[in-house]
Amino acid sequence: MSVILVTGGTGHLGRDIVDRLVKSGRRVRILARSAQSRANVEWATGDLATGAGVADSLRNVHTVINAATFSPIARRGGIRLVDFFSSPAAVDVDGTRRLLALCQEASVAHFVHVSIVGLHDASLPYARVKLAGEQLVRGSTLSWSVIPAMPFYYLLDKLLAGLLRIPVWPVPRTVFNPVDTSDVADYVIRCAFDGEHGDRAEIGGPDELSCVEFARQYLSVRGLRRAVLPIALSDRAARGMGFVVSDGVRGSLCWRDWLRRQYLDHRQAA
Numbered sequence: 001m002s003v004i005l006v007t008g009g010t011g012h013l014g015r016d017i018v019d020r021l022v023k024s025g026r027r028v029r030i031l032a033r034s035a036q037s038r039a040n041v042e043w044a045t046g047d048l049a050t051g052a053g054v055a056d057s058l059r060n061v062h063t064v065i066n067a068a069t070f071s072p073i074a075r076r077g078g079i080r081l082v083d084f085f086s087s088p089a090a091v092d093v094d095g096t097r098r099l100l101a102l103c104q105e106a107s108v109a110h111f112v113h114v115s116i117v118g119l120h121d122a123s124l125p126y127a128r129v130k131l132a133g134e135q136l137v138r139g140s141t142l143s144w145s146v147i148p149a150m151p152f153y154y155l156l157d158k159l160l161a162g163l164l165r166i167p168v169w170p171v172p173r174t175v176f177n178p179v180d181t182s183d184v185a186d187y188v189i190r191c192a193f194d195g196e197h198g199d200r201a202e203i204g205g206p207d208e209l210s211c212v213e214f215a216r217q218y219l220s221v222r223g224l225r226r227a228v229l230p231i232a233l234s235d236r237a238a239r240g241m242g243f244v245v246s247d248g249v250r251g252s253l254c255w256r257d258w259l260r261r262q263y264l265d266h267r268q269a270a
Contacts, residue, residue: 004192005061007031007048007099008068009041012154013114016185017065024189031057031068048095058106063192065112066099066137068092071126077158087125089132096133100140110145112192113137114184116242117148117202123240143197147188150179150204150246153258160218169226172211172233174243179205180258183251204246207254211243214255221259 004021008014009030018041021028028041031054035043046053048068058064070091073079096113103111116122119131137144156178163169187203209217212230219226233243 002062003027003029003042003060005029005031005044005057005064007064007066008114010036011067011069012152013181013184013188014067016181017067017188020185020189029057029061048099049090051095051098054099055102055105058102058108061103061106061108063110063112064099064103064108065114065188065192066096067114067188068095069114069130073126074155074158077155078162079159085125087129089129092129092133093136096136100136100142103142104140109143110192110197111137111140111142112145112147112188114188115146115148117150117204117246118239118242118244119148121239121244122242124242127242145191145197145200147184147191147200148202148246149184149187150177150202150244151242152184153178153180153205153253153255156214156255157218157259157262160215163226164224167226168229169215170229170231171215172238172243173230174233174238175208175210175245176243177204177206177208177245177250178214178255179203179246179251180253183253187249187251201248202246203249203251205251205253205255208245209255217256218259221256222263 004026006014006018009018010032018028022040029044030041031044031046033047044053044057046057068091070088115134116130119127134146137146184203191200212228215228
């Protein structure tokens with residue numbers, strides 16, 4: 001059986017992708033800096049940022065799903081001043097370049113790259129890094145697919161949780177439609193094996209809501225009281241920060257239901 005290599009397979013999206021691949025009976029290999037306890041997958045020890053172990057991870061691989069990224073904002077769940085000036089490129093640019101070259105040498109049949117919606121208009125350094133990585137994929141002679149996804153619910157949850165220490169939340173009125181990783185994982189796997197290649201439709205969540213409404217639903221489900229202060233944001237500034245509405249495939253899990261699963265269902269189970 002041919003192998004499916006998943007980079008970023010221990011992250012939020014990567015775990016959902018791996019779960020679905022395993023359930024469908026496919027042979028899955030995860031490239032990670034260290035093997036974990038999961039026994040129904042193969043582990044390849046390596047690091048995209050340094051290149052260590054990457055060539056060996058591609059042995060007998062038919063399809064690569066590149067879900068790896070390094071976002072300081074996502075890792076810490078908040079924006080700092082440094083994020084407006086720089087973002088590390090070792091994984092998303094250098095690692096992608098190296099991975100593409102090694103995939104070419106290994107005769108990989110399909111390279112599936114998970115990207116972000118609206119990168120051409122975004123101004124944050126992380127977005128520029130992601131765009132550079134995406135452009136490397138587009139310039140490759142491999143058979144590739146690029147899948148732009150909206151920001152994930154778990155990141156929005158972390159960003160809002162970071163505001164809990166202040167009583168008044170200044171929140172843009174801008175409309176966007178974040179999405180759950182489960183819906184993105186379903187779509188990524190469909191794109192990986194449907195026989196088509198190239199640019200794929202964007203995927204976003206089912207809710208086109210203002211950031212204000214997303215914040216209010218968050219507070220409501222969690223039973224919290226904070227004053228939400230709507231603020232105006234120009235279209236240009238909103239696009240620069242990644243607040244756009246995707247044009248393409250829509251997921252099925254809405255924000256309120258995701259919150260209920262995270263907070264109410266877990267509380268009841270406990």
